[in-house]
């Protein structure tokens with residue numbers, strides 16, 4: 674019984690560290706553009722959760738979808754910087 678209580682406590686502690694403020698992008702050229710453009714509608718864990726699944730083409734598709742489908746106000750130059758950053762740092 675006592676052990677189960679400990680497990681529950683551990684799970685709670687792990688969960689607490691996974692909040693928004695804990696999300697850190699890899700520092701590289703373009704990280705600022707992602708922070709500035711990609712956190713308005715959802716948290717940055719959306720792109721990070723897709724890390725490793727998408728290649729450059731895939732990331733381009735995601736950013737295009739954010740702009741075209743969801744209306745993200747991101748200009749073409751920023752979009753290119755972001756796709757570049759995401760495919761280099763979170764690409765497949």
Ligand code: HEC
Nearest residue numbers: 710711713714715719720723735736739743744745746755
């Ligand atoms: C205008 C609002 C908005 C902005 C700005 C925005 N997104 Fe999204 N994003 C959404 C919505 C809406 C969804 C779908 C939400 C859901 O399914 O809960 C989404 C979902 C996602 C997903 C999940 C996979 C998918 O294709 O649905 C990823 C990855 C993602 N966004 C990345 C980004 C990146 C990278 C940026 C910056 C270039 C960005 N978003 C900026 C609205 C936005």
